Amino acid sequence: MQSHYEIPDTFWSLFRSVNREIYIESLLCINQEYEYSNYFLTREVCLQILNDMNTQKRIRLEREESETELDLLETTSSRILNWLVKTGWLKKIEDYTSLTTNIVIPDYAAIFIEAFEKLSSQELEETDLYIQNVYATLYSFQNNPKVNLNMLRTALVNTKKLNKALQDMLHNMDKFFERLLDKKTYGELLREHLDGYVEEVVRKKYHILKTSDNFYIYKMDIKKCLREMRENDEWIESVRARAKAAGDEKEDVLEILDQIERGFDDIEHRIANMDKEHTKYVRATVTRLNYLLSGETDTKGLVVQLLNRISAEENGVKKEEKLRKTAERMNLSYLEILSEKSLYKRRKSRTDFISKMETEEETEDLNREEVLKMNRIQMRYSRAEIEEFIQAHMTGDIMDAGAMKDMTDEDFEKLILAYDYSTRRNSKYAALNEEDRMVENGRYRYPDLKFIQRRP
Structure with a gap:
C-alpha cells in the first residue's frame, strides 16, 4: 500500500502553522537522537531533548487554533510534543509491560524530515x-x-x-x-x-x-x-x-x-x-x-538618478514642480543625454545632395595597359634581373619551366614576371605552351611554359 494513504489530514497543518519553524527544528532534534537510539525513544527523553533546545534558543511558541486553555498550561516542550503527536508527525506506542510511552517517527514523516535535513544541512x-x-x-x-x-x-x-x-x-x-x-x-x-x-x-x-x-x-x-x-x-x-x-x-x-x-x-x-x-x-x-x-560621474547615471528621484515623489504637485525646475535647466528629450552617440545621423538637405552630384566628375574606364600596370609589381625586379633568371635556367636554347626543382617564392614571382615580359614586343624571349599542360611543383601550380630566344 502506498505511504501517502496513511498520512492523516492534520499532518499538513504544520506547513500552515505560525510555529512551523519551531516544529521543523524540533523534529530534526528528535530525529538526530532517534538515529542513534538502539530502541524507541521514550516520552521523557523527547521532552528532555526539547527542553535542551528551548534552553539554547529561548523559544516563544504562539497559540495554535486547535489548542485549548488546558493545553496552554503545559510547558513549551510538552506543547510541542503533544502537537506533533496529535497531527501525526510523531506516533505514540504504549508499552504496558514497562509502563512507558514510546515515541516513534512514522515512515511517511521520516521522508519529510529527510527533506528538511537536506534543505538545512551543508553536507x-x-x-x-x-x-x-x-x-x-x-x-x-x-x-x-x-x-x-x-x-x-x-x-x-x-x-x-x-x-x-x-x-x-x-x-x-x-x-x-x-x-x-x-x-x-x-x-x-x-x-x-x-x-x-x-x-x-x-x-x-x-x-x-x-x-x-x-x-x-x-x-x-x-x-x-x-x-x-x-x-x-x-x-x-x-x-x-x-x-x-x-x-x-x-x-x-x-x-x-x-x-x-x-x-x-x-x-x-x-x-x-x-x-x-x-x-x-x-x-x-x-x-x-x-x-x-560611474553612477555619480557618468551622464547616463546622473540622468537615471534624477529620474528615479522624480518618480519617487508621491505628491503630484511636488513631482510637477521638480519636473518644471528640471526642464528649465536641461532638455531631457535630447537624445545624446541618454547615449554618448546619437541614435540617428541627421540627413543633409536635398540642395546639398544635388550640388554634390553636379560637382562630381565622371571617371573614365581604364584600358588594358593601365590595368596591367596597376596589377604589376612595380620596381621589384628590373628587366635585366628577369633576363638573368631566364638565362640561368636555360638548357641549350630553351628554358623549361616544368623542369624547375625546389621552387621558392622568389622563383615563382620571377616566373610570373618572365611570362609578362615575354608578351611585350621588345622582349628578347617568347613563351610557349603548346600542349596546355599544367605543372605541380611543391605548393605551386602553373602552366608548362618553355622560353625560347626571339630571332633578331
Missing part, C-alpha cells in the same frame, strides 16, 4: 556522492560474477539523480541574478558576489564540477568501462544467462548500458549550460559594478 554534495557511486557500481558489476542486474540499475538511478542535481543547480541560478539587481551600492554588490555567489555556487557546486574535477576524474574511466562491457560479447551472454536463471528478464543488459551512456551525455550538456550561466552572471556583475562606480 557532502550530491554531485560528488553520485559520481563515485556510479564509478564503484559499474566496476563491481563488471568484475564480480556474483552480482545481478539490480546493481546495474543502481548505477542508472544514481546517474539520473546526478542529472537532477545538475538541473536543479542550473535552474536556481536566477535567484543570484535577482539578488544582483537588488544591491544599490558598490560595497553591497561586491559583498553579495563574494559571500553569496562565490561561496554558494563557485566553491560548493560549480567548483565540484570544474575546479576539483570530481566529475572529470571518473568520466573517462566510466566511459571506458561501458565500452569494454558493450564490446565483450562473451561477458554479455554470461550476464544474460545469470539474469535468465534468476528470472530477471524485464530489461536487457545492453538497454541499461545505453541509458547510462545517454545519462552521461546529458551531464555533459548540463555542465556546458552551467558554463554559459556562469559566464552570463560574471558579465552581469562586472557591468553592474561599472555602472555603480
Whole structure:
C-alpha cells in the first residue's frame, strides 16, 4: 500500500502553522537522537531533548487554533510534543509491560524530515556522492560474477539523480541574478558576489564540477568501462544467462548500458549550460559594478538618478514642480543625454545632395595597359634581373619551366614576371605552351611554359 494513504489530514497543518519553524527544528532534534537510539525513544527523553533546545534558543511558541486553555498550561516542550503527536508527525506506542510511552517517527514523516535535513544541512554534495557511486557500481558489476542486474540499475538511478542535481543547480541560478539587481551600492554588490555567489555556487557546486574535477576524474574511466562491457560479447551472454536463471528478464543488459551512456551525455550538456550561466552572471556583475562606480560621474547615471528621484515623489504637485525646475535647466528629450552617440545621423538637405552630384566628375574606364600596370609589381625586379633568371635556367636554347626543382617564392614571382615580359614586343624571349599542360611543383601550380630566344 502506498505511504501517502496513511498520512492523516492534520499532518499538513504544520506547513500552515505560525510555529512551523519551531516544529521543523524540533523534529530534526528528535530525529538526530532517534538515529542513534538502539530502541524507541521514550516520552521523557523527547521532552528532555526539547527542553535542551528551548534552553539554547529561548523559544516563544504562539497559540495554535486547535489548542485549548488546558493545553496552554503545559510547558513549551510538552506543547510541542503533544502537537506533533496529535497531527501525526510523531506516533505514540504504549508499552504496558514497562509502563512507558514510546515515541516513534512514522515512515511517511521520516521522508519529510529527510527533506528538511537536506534543505538545512551543508553536507557532502550530491554531485560528488553520485559520481563515485556510479564509478564503484559499474566496476563491481563488471568484475564480480556474483552480482545481478539490480546493481546495474543502481548505477542508472544514481546517474539520473546526478542529472537532477545538475538541473536543479542550473535552474536556481536566477535567484543570484535577482539578488544582483537588488544591491544599490558598490560595497553591497561586491559583498553579495563574494559571500553569496562565490561561496554558494563557485566553491560548493560549480567548483565540484570544474575546479576539483570530481566529475572529470571518473568520466573517462566510466566511459571506458561501458565500452569494454558493450564490446565483450562473451561477458554479455554470461550476464544474460545469470539474469535468465534468476528470472530477471524485464530489461536487457545492453538497454541499461545505453541509458547510462545517454545519462552521461546529458551531464555533459548540463555542465556546458552551467558554463554559459556562469559566464552570463560574471558579465552581469562586472557591468553592474561599472555602472555603480560611474553612477555619480557618468551622464547616463546622473540622468537615471534624477529620474528615479522624480518618480519617487508621491505628491503630484511636488513631482510637477521638480519636473518644471528640471526642464528649465536641461532638455531631457535630447537624445545624446541618454547615449554618448546619437541614435540617428541627421540627413543633409536635398540642395546639398544635388550640388554634390553636379560637382562630381565622371571617371573614365581604364584600358588594358593601365590595368596591367596597376596589377604589376612595380620596381621589384628590373628587366635585366628577369633576363638573368631566364638565362640561368636555360638548357641549350630553351628554358623549361616544368623542369624547375625546389621552387621558392622568389622563383615563382620571377616566373610570373618572365611570362609578362615575354608578351611585350621588345622582349628578347617568347613563351610557349603548346600542349596546355599544367605543372605541380611543391605548393605551386602553373602552366608548362618553355622560353625560347626571339630571332633578331
